[in-house]
Amino acid sequence: MTEVNFLGRLAHPNIIRLLGYCKDDPFHSLVYKYMPNKSFDCFLFSGHLSTKCDIYALGMVLLETITGQKAMDLLRRVGKKKLPKWAARIGSNKRNRKKKMDPRLEGMYPQESASKCSELASRCIANNPKHRPSGEEVMVCLEQIYALD
Incomplete structure (x- = not known):
């Protein structure tokens, strides 16, 4: 959870921004900013x-x-x-x-x-x-x- 919080605060032009996560057992997903095309x-x-x-x-x-x-x-x-x-x-x-x-x-x-x-x-x-x-x-x-x- 600490890593998710850390990644959510990261801001750099070469890093895709983490918007959130979903913890719905048995699946866990990270949600990143959309990258068109x-x-x-x-x-x-x-x-x-x-x-x-x-x-x-x-x-x-x-x-x-x-x-x-x-x-x-x-x-x-x-x-x-x-x-x-x-x-x-x-x-x-x-x-x-x-x-x-x-x-x-x-x-x-x-x-x-x-x-x-x-x-x-x-x-x-x-x-x-x-x-x-x-x-x-x-x-x-x-x-x-x-x-x-």
Whole structure:
């Protein structure tokens, strides 16, 4: 509680302001000031924002769409709480991909589109930002996926 009070009083241009907290068992949340058009995850772990942070965020949206799962779900079992840890392994393996795809999408997409989309999502959330595709590469890939439909 002391840390929360301390963080709430911190004021610096390079620190996102803590507005409050929520202690609703079993979940505990910190509430920070809204950052329009920014990814808190990228800011939190890199200290600065870049287009590669936006690419990561797009990859997460793609994974959420493909799997029908939230990016973070504390109700999932240990080791599967964070979507990237397990969803990024979808890859091009047809059997593996079918198990991880959102069952509500069954029969609504070409298999090749699903494969390319999951590969793109995996590239977008690469741990090293240098290994993520550029915005132009993402656009070209998405246009190719769209053309498969």
